[in-house]
Each structure stands twice: as C-alpha cells, then as structure tokens.
Amino acid sequence: MTDAGTDQIAAPDRTCGEGPHDRLVLRNVTVIDGTGAAPYGPADILIEGNRITGIWETSSSASLTERPAAEGAVEMDLSGHYVLPGIVDSHGHIGNTQQAPNSEYVYKLWLGHGVTSVREVGAFNGLDWTVREAQRSDRGEIAAPRIHVYPAFRPGPAGSAPILTAQDAVVWVNDVAERGAKGVKFFAASPVTFSAALEELARLGLGSACHHDQRRASQVNALTSARWGLGSIEHWYGMPEAMFRDRTVQHVPAGYNHNYEPDRFAQGAHLWLQTAERGSKAWEQTLEEFLQLGTTLSPTFNIYIGSRDAARVRSSEWHEDFTAPVLWDFFQPSEENHGSYMGDWGTEQEVAWRHAYAKWMSFVNDYKNLGGRVTAGSDSGFIYKTFGFGIIEELELLREAGFQPLEVIRAATLHGAELMGIAEETGSVEPGKLADLMIVDEDPLANLKVLYGHGHLRLTDDGLHRVGGVKYTLRDGIVYDAHALREDVKHLVRSLKEAKEEGIPLHSHPE
Ligand SMILES: [Zn+2]
The missing domain is CATH 3.20.20.140 (Metal-dependent hydrolases)
Incomplete structure (x- = not known):
C-alpha cells in the first residue's frame, strides 16, 4: 500500500551546514551533558566525523599537552559557550x-x-x-x-x-x-x-x-x-x-x-x-x-x-x-x-x-x-x-x-x-555518541529564554539588546549556523508577506 501523498513541498538539497569534518575541536566550552549531571568546564570536545571521540576537561589533572591536537583539525574557540545535547x-x-x-x-x-x-x-x-x-x-x-x-x-x-x-x-x-x-x-x-x-x-x-x-x-x-x-x-x-x-x-x-x-x-x-x-x-x-x-x-x-x-x-x-x-x-x-x-x-x-x-x-x-x-x-x-x-x-x-x-x-x-530508542547513539554529550549538539553563548540553566530564536531581551549599560538564541546546532557532525538558519526563515516570511500584499498566491509548487 502506498499513500496518496501530500501537496507539501519536500526540502531542497542541502546548501547550508559545514562538515562533518574529519576532526573538529570545540575549545573551552562548558558542558551540560543531558544526563542530569551538573555542568562542567572548561572542556575541549573532539569530534571525528559524526561522532564525539573525546572530551578533555582542561581544569582537571589532564595537562594541556593531552588536549586534542589542533593539527589538521577544524577548531572553534567557544570560550563562554555552553554545549548541550x-x-x-x-x-x-x-x-x-x-x-x-x-x-x-x-x-x-x-x-x-x-x-x-x-x-x-x-x-x-x-x-x-x-x-x-x-x-x-x-x-x-x-x-x-x-x-x-x-x-x-x-x-x-x-x-x-x-x-x-x-x-x-x-x-x-x-x-x-x-x-x-x-x-x-x-x-x-x-x-x-x-x-x-x-x-x-x-x-x-x-x-x-x-x-x-x-x-x-x-x-x-x-x-x-x-x-x-x-x-x-x-x-x-x-x-x-x-x-x-x-x-x-x-x-x-x-x-x-x-x-x-x-x-x-x-x-x-x-x-x-x-x-x-x-x-x-x-x-x-x-x-x-x-x-x-x-x-x-x-x-x-x-x-x-x-x-x-x-x-x-x-x-x-x-x-x-x-x-x-x-x-x-x-x-x-x-x-x-x-x-x-x-x-x-x-x-x-x-x-x-x-x-x-x-x-x-x-x-x-x-x-x-x-x-x-x-x-x-x-x-x-x-x-x-x-x-x-x-x-x-x-x-x-x-x-x-x-x-x-x-x-x-x-x-x-x-x-x-x-x-x-536511540539513547545509545544520541541524547547526551559523551564520548562515543553522535555529535548531535547545540551551542549557546548564554547559560540556559539560568534562563531558558536564551534558547528562543528571537533571543532574550536584556537591558545593559549600552542599551536594550537581544541576547542568546542557539548559536550552532550540530546534527551528525554537520555544523549549522543556527542564527543564519533563522535569518533564512525571517527572509522567507518577509517575502511571503510581501507576496501576499501584492496578491501573489502564497503557496505554489516549484515548476
Ligand atoms: Zn500532535
């Protein structure tokens, strides 16, 4: 049996997201691992292909020389950032x-x-x-x-x-x-x-x-x-x-x-x-x-x-x-x-x-x-x-x-x-698991609103700002600029509204 299908438009082939990389190092992050354990850091996370292969806690007894080498790796310096599943x-x-x-x-x-x-x-x-x-x-x-x-x-x-x-x-x-x-x-x-x-x-x-x-x-x-x-x-x-x-x-x-x-x-x-x-x-x-x-x-x-x-x-x-x-x-x-x-x-x-x-x-x-x-x-x-x-x-x-x-x-x-039924593969930040992660530059444990796509409103000495918003999302080791994805959506919504005002049909199939 097959079904009648849908009018909904399938996603186009991927043009955004980078990787998976042979070696990717996320440097100096705070890890909220998803198991319920307290946050820890600063830590370096090594991702090879689509999988987390090591996590080094830089403040532990491990010396800096034991940190994953930068050689041949793509590095992201993420001081002040939080990494979550x-x-x-x-x-x-x-x-x-x-x-x-x-x-x-x-x-x-x-x-x-x-x-x-x-x-x-x-x-x-x-x-x-x-x-x-x-x-x-x-x-x-x-x-x-x-x-x-x-x-x-x-x-x-x-x-x-x-x-x-x-x-x-x-x-x-x-x-x-x-x-x-x-x-x-x-x-x-x-x-x-x-x-x-x-x-x-x-x-x-x-x-x-x-x-x-x-x-x-x-x-x-x-x-x-x-x-x-x-x-x-x-x-x-x-x-x-x-x-x-x-x-x-x-x-x-x-x-x-x-x-x-x-x-x-x-x-x-x-x-x-x-x-x-x-x-x-x-x-x-x-x-x-x-x-x-x-x-x-x-x-x-x-x-x-x-x-x-x-x-x-x-x-x-x-x-x-x-x-x-x-x-x-x-x-x-x-x-x-x-x-x-x-x-x-x-x-x-x-x-x-x-x-x-x-x-x-x-x-x-x-x-x-x-x-x-x-x-x-x-x-x-x-x-x-x-x-x-x-x-x-x-x-x-x-x-x-x-x-x-x-x-x-x-x-x-x-x-x-x-x-x-995929907890052996994903759902927590641990070596051996797939690199399915989100990265944010504010602490979500202090304020979950920093995860909203439009950010969290904060008054500082230099005025009112939107802070937070997920910064990167990794799925199977592919790194997405989450902000850019949301900008794409904003652009689409704006153009659909303009089209609506001009009376162009909102939903049409690509020829
Ligand atoms: Zn439902």
Missing part, C-alpha cells in the same frame, strides 16, 4: 500546506532552535513522503533533524481496507513497518485493534504513542493502553479518566458536542477538575502503575497554553518575524481548522484552564519525582504555536511544573532519546 522533540509535525509554506521552513526553525531529533507523530503528509524526508535527512542531503515517522493508526487512502479486527491491525502494522515507520500514533482505536497493534509493535521492536481521543476514553484510558504496552501518553487526555473514582465517565454539560472544538477544549479543563485530587490513593496508584509499566509522559504543555491566556499566544513576540502568513491564517479562530477554537474564549474558560494546568503539571512533576520518564514535545503548527519556539516554551513549562533546570534539559534530550 541537541533537543529531542517527542511530538512534532512537519505541517501541511495550511501550516507551513514548505517543509524547509519547519526544518530550519527546528534546527535553528537546537532540535536534532523529532518523533513525527501522525505523518499527516503521508507515510511514504515523510519517510523519504527522514531518509534524505539521515543521508545529510537536506538540512533537517533526524525524523522518526509514526503514522496515524488508520486506513490508508480512500478505498483501503478498514482496520476492524485484530488481524487487520497486525497486517496494517507490518505494512507501515516495511515502509519505514519507527512507531505508530494512536487516537481512538477500538480496544481489539489497539491492543493487537501494540502487541505487534512490541514484537517488531517499534514505538507507540497515543492521544487518547475522548470519544474512546470511556473504554480505553491511558492506563488501559499502558497495560497493553503503550510507549508514550501524548498531551493530557486519558490520564484524568484513569483516576476517576466518583464517576466512570466525564460529566459534560447538556448540549455538548465533541466535534465542536470550542466545547471540547473548554470542557477539557473540567476533566482535570473532575478527577482525583493530588496525593489521593487513586493519584498515587495511577502514577505507581505507569512507573511499573515504564510508560513515558509526553505532555506538550505548550500547545494548549493559549487556553489559559489567549491574548499572550496571539501576541507572541516572534510572530512578526517567524510565523509564515499561511500559518497565521490557520491559527485564526474558525470552525474548520483544528485547534482554532478560541473564537469566543473568555475569563471562565481561561480560569478553568489555569486550575487544570496546576493539577496536570503536579501530576507530571510527581511522576518525574517517582522516577518516571517525561519528555519534551512541541506539537507546533496549531493554536498559535510556531515551529521551534514551541519546544523552547515547553522547556519553560516543564520548569514551571517543578522540574529543576537540569531535569528540564534531561527531559528534552536523554529521556527523549530513550523514548525514541
């Missing part, structure tokens, strides 16, 4: 033609924010198209992070066989596995097909993620699917239902219609408010069982953040320079576009969501403190969240949830890599 985004979408003018726009924003690995959960541009992009990226042909493709669990194009039985599910899983899927994204699968698919994925050693669609959550909540072997719970759906003790289904007001998104998102907050209290037996038992099952939480706090303060997401500082006109249009309140539900979003909705966030965040933080794995996912391309910026906001929201800065970085790097 590249960010692993556990929930990304490349975006369709309504969300992004082309895929290059998305990839450059990802790399421009230090993102080196993404789980593409849904493959909404089609499995085959998305796998092709992932393979081109792996070969270094396009400037993009590594992409693991998780197609949505649903029949292929019109006319494909429906997935009705356990056997159908097994056949479907094997088909997408052969076509290059690294896992599957579930929404509202029936118990019989969902459990069979998870069993087959486990047999094949592939991953799984689920957005527990509320139309199915009365039968399959997050704990049900975790018991069947689900890898990660996306967003917040399905967890409150697992902790219901004074009811078995969510109470929704008369007239509620799940398919009407203003209703659905307004009532989403009340789902958290209707579930068990923090510290209750139900709360503790649920966390404990997720821990025993090894389930990962991929909360994507940032994507719903407009629900608690719509004005803030509508007016985010980066929209002007970085949000493509087509994406801006997609964000506007409408009854057609997914996530465009804030057409009449008032105080009552926002206050409910603020309370819901407090409870949801404490659940996620409690899970982390028990030893559970939590990752950072962006879900950008919806609800005023622009690619790249969303993942950095996710780090800030993990911080707000109670994660220490080092725990935030670990969630966004090593723990994401573990979830993707």
Whole structure:
C-alpha cells in the first residue's frame, strides 16, 4: 500500500551546514551533558566525523599537552559557550500546506532552535513522503533533524481496507513497518485493534504513542493502553479518566458536542477538575502503575497554553518575524481548522484552564519525582504555536511544573532519546555518541529564554539588546549556523508577506 501523498513541498538539497569534518575541536566550552549531571568546564570536545571521540576537561589533572591536537583539525574557540545535547522533540509535525509554506521552513526553525531529533507523530503528509524526508535527512542531503515517522493508526487512502479486527491491525502494522515507520500514533482505536497493534509493535521492536481521543476514553484510558504496552501518553487526555473514582465517565454539560472544538477544549479543563485530587490513593496508584509499566509522559504543555491566556499566544513576540502568513491564517479562530477554537474564549474558560494546568503539571512533576520518564514535545503548527519556539516554551513549562533546570534539559534530550530508542547513539554529550549538539553563548540553566530564536531581551549599560538564541546546532557532525538558519526563515516570511500584499498566491509548487 502506498499513500496518496501530500501537496507539501519536500526540502531542497542541502546548501547550508559545514562538515562533518574529519576532526573538529570545540575549545573551552562548558558542558551540560543531558544526563542530569551538573555542568562542567572548561572542556575541549573532539569530534571525528559524526561522532564525539573525546572530551578533555582542561581544569582537571589532564595537562594541556593531552588536549586534542589542533593539527589538521577544524577548531572553534567557544570560550563562554555552553554545549548541550541537541533537543529531542517527542511530538512534532512537519505541517501541511495550511501550516507551513514548505517543509524547509519547519526544518530550519527546528534546527535553528537546537532540535536534532523529532518523533513525527501522525505523518499527516503521508507515510511514504515523510519517510523519504527522514531518509534524505539521515543521508545529510537536506538540512533537517533526524525524523522518526509514526503514522496515524488508520486506513490508508480512500478505498483501503478498514482496520476492524485484530488481524487487520497486525497486517496494517507490518505494512507501515516495511515502509519505514519507527512507531505508530494512536487516537481512538477500538480496544481489539489497539491492543493487537501494540502487541505487534512490541514484537517488531517499534514505538507507540497515543492521544487518547475522548470519544474512546470511556473504554480505553491511558492506563488501559499502558497495560497493553503503550510507549508514550501524548498531551493530557486519558490520564484524568484513569483516576476517576466518583464517576466512570466525564460529566459534560447538556448540549455538548465533541466535534465542536470550542466545547471540547473548554470542557477539557473540567476533566482535570473532575478527577482525583493530588496525593489521593487513586493519584498515587495511577502514577505507581505507569512507573511499573515504564510508560513515558509526553505532555506538550505548550500547545494548549493559549487556553489559559489567549491574548499572550496571539501576541507572541516572534510572530512578526517567524510565523509564515499561511500559518497565521490557520491559527485564526474558525470552525474548520483544528485547534482554532478560541473564537469566543473568555475569563471562565481561561480560569478553568489555569486550575487544570496546576493539577496536570503536579501530576507530571510527581511522576518525574517517582522516577518516571517525561519528555519534551512541541506539537507546533496549531493554536498559535510556531515551529521551534514551541519546544523552547515547553522547556519553560516543564520548569514551571517543578522540574529543576537540569531535569528540564534531561527531559528534552536523554529521556527523549530513550523514548525514541536511540539513547545509545544520541541524547547526551559523551564520548562515543553522535555529535548531535547545540551551542549557546548564554547559560540556559539560568534562563531558558536564551534558547528562543528571537533571543532574550536584556537591558545593559549600552542599551536594550537581544541576547542568546542557539548559536550552532550540530546534527551528525554537520555544523549549522543556527542564527543564519533563522535569518533564512525571517527572509522567507518577509517575502511571503510581501507576496501576499501584492496578491501573489502564497503557496505554489516549484515548476
Ligand atoms: Zn500532535
């Protein structure tokens, strides 16, 4: 089976990024290694080809002569800089033609924010198209992070066989596995097909993620699917239902219609408010069982953040320079576009969501403190969240949830890599691992805002300045000037806006 494909424009062959180099030395850096260990430095990092082959701590007993020789090596003097693992985004979408003018726009924003690995959960541009992009990226042909493709669990194009039985599910899983899927994204699968698919994925050693669609959550909540072997719970759906003790289904007001998104998102907050209290037996038992099952939480706090303060997401500082006109249009309140539900979003909705966030965040933080794995996912391309910026906001929201800065970085790097099954190769700054790194000239542990592409605003003696912004992103040893990538995006956005003003169609295929 192949799919119908997409109108989305594939990335052009790579013209930016240098390397991988035979030998590259990053001199005098401070290392935040992603494992949760405290920062250390100054250190020199030797990269040969696409791999880190040595780290020398220049303040340790190692003498300077033991530092990697400069001979024949490309050297970067990075005094005052911090080196971290590249960010692993556990929930990304490349975006369709309504969300992004082309895929290059998305990839450059990802790399421009230090993102080196993404789980593409849904493959909404089609499995085959998305796998092709992932393979081109792996070969270094396009400037993009590594992409693991998780197609949505649903029949292929019109006319494909429906997935009705356990056997159908097994056949479907094997088909997408052969076509290059690294896992599957579930929404509202029936118990019989969902459990069979998870069993087959486990047999094949592939991953799984689920957005527990509320139309199915009365039968399959997050704990049900975790018991069947689900890898990660996306967003917040399905967890409150697992902790219901004074009811078995969510109470929704008369007239509620799940398919009407203003209703659905307004009532989403009340789902958290209707579930068990923090510290209750139900709360503790649920966390404990997720821990025993090894389930990962991929909360994507940032994507719903407009629900608690719509004005803030509508007016985010980066929209002007970085949000493509087509994406801006997609964000506007409408009854057609997914996530465009804030057409009449008032105080009552926002206050409910603020309370819901407090409870949801404490659940996620409690899970982390028990030893559970939590990752950072962006879900950008919806609800005023622009690619790249969303993942950095996710780090800030993990911080707000109670994660220490080092725990935030670990969630966004090593723990994401573990979830993707690539932690032996990437996710931390250690000899032997791939050179998937981000480099920044401000301390992100002191202020995560320095990772935003538009930088952090600071008043100094000589005026108001933007500082920070990821400076370099290394993916497989290829060194990208992250600032230049973001400038490319700004230029594209500017030209698209000009074209729009002149009435030229915004989205057209290259001939
Ligand atoms: Zn999503």
